[in-house]
Amino acid sequence: MSLYHQFEALEATPIGDGIKTSVWLFPAIEAVHLLALAVLGGAILMLDLRLLGLGLTSHPASSVEREARPWLIGALVVMVITGGLLGLSEALKLYDKPAFWVKMVALAFALAFTFAVKAPLAHRGPGWAARPLAAVSLALWLTVAIAGRWIGFS
Amino acid sequence: MNPGSLASLASVLDLDGVVERLAAQPGSIALHESLYAYTLIETAHVLGVTLFVGTIAMVDLRLLGLAFTRAPVSAMTARILPWTLAGFVLMIITGALLFYAIPVRSFHSLWFRAKLLLMTVAAINIFVFHVRVERDRARWDRSVTPPMGARISAAISLAAWAGVIVTGRMIAYNWFDCDKPQSSFVHVLTGCPAGPAER
Secondary structure, three states: OOHHHHHHHHHHOHHHHHHHHOOOHHHHHHHHHHHHHHHHHHHHHHHHHHHOOOOOOOOOHHHHHHHHHHHHHHHHHHHHHHHHHHHHHOHHHHHOOHHHHHHHHHHHHHHHHHHHHHHHHHHHOOHHHHHHHHHHHHHHHHHHHHHHHHHOOO | OOHHHHHHHHHHHOHHHHHHHHHHOHHHHHHHHOOOHHHHHHHHHHHHHHHHHHHHHHHHHHHOOOOOOOOOHHHHHHHOHHHHHHHHHHHHHHHHHHHHHOHHHHHOOHHHHHHHHHHHHHHHHHHHHHHOHHHHHHHHOOOOOOOHHHHHHHHHHHHHHHHHHHHHHHOOOOOOOOOOOOOHHHHHHHOOOOOOOOO
């Protein structure tokens, strides 16, 4: 089965179809997606600002990372679930949108960078790498957010 | 204030006339009809909201004793709230431009009106926090869980700004627009003129 047909099958699932045919489900899920975006943005900024030498400079980056992590992960879980539900309801539309694929690729990079590179280095003491780490993180997450908003426009 | 006196206040201020004149301005028409400007401004608006609500939420979570409990509350307000302010400026400028692009419809939007109401609640909450709740902060600056008053302020803030995000997103949906059939209750809240208004 081609990827296109898999997307077609996703949209035909009862959940995808139910959200698509409901007047208020899509907007309601979208609103929760945005609420989680605010929390995610806040949690990411706490560490990135600290790495930039701004924000909570009285505390080590490792402490800021540890305190922000539950909110970062919690917001990510909500965003992935609500984003997945929104995607199911319009899977075929997404398949044809470059913005969607840009968002997914950027998201994969952002997640890998955040958990495999930025967090471990924040604990080890990032040294000279602190600012570049924050800059790459902000660039990746901004790409995810902007491409996400662009799905609705393109 | 009952809806009747609100309606008469609106007629004295002639807000309908104001938004009609705004909609007729070349700048408003240009934004409305633009291919990219409106969408770029809306994207910047979402980023401004994320910066603003995201950072204010982190301060609120600290006040609730749920995050960054090792940091004094004063460190959070001194080091994080400037970024909240930056988000606020971006959010208000882009938000005003979005309103300017579609003034008449936005003015009569049930969701836009609910959003302004929630923003007023949030603003009053901030005022009360600064003049009353924060007054004895020195006593609980380093407490993991600040006193009840501070936690209530934080909870109101989180709820009000969450409501602002939800009602703000709903402005895009036309369920309660003036050109849709409206119950008399919704009609009072939207203040729609007799004829359709879509600008």
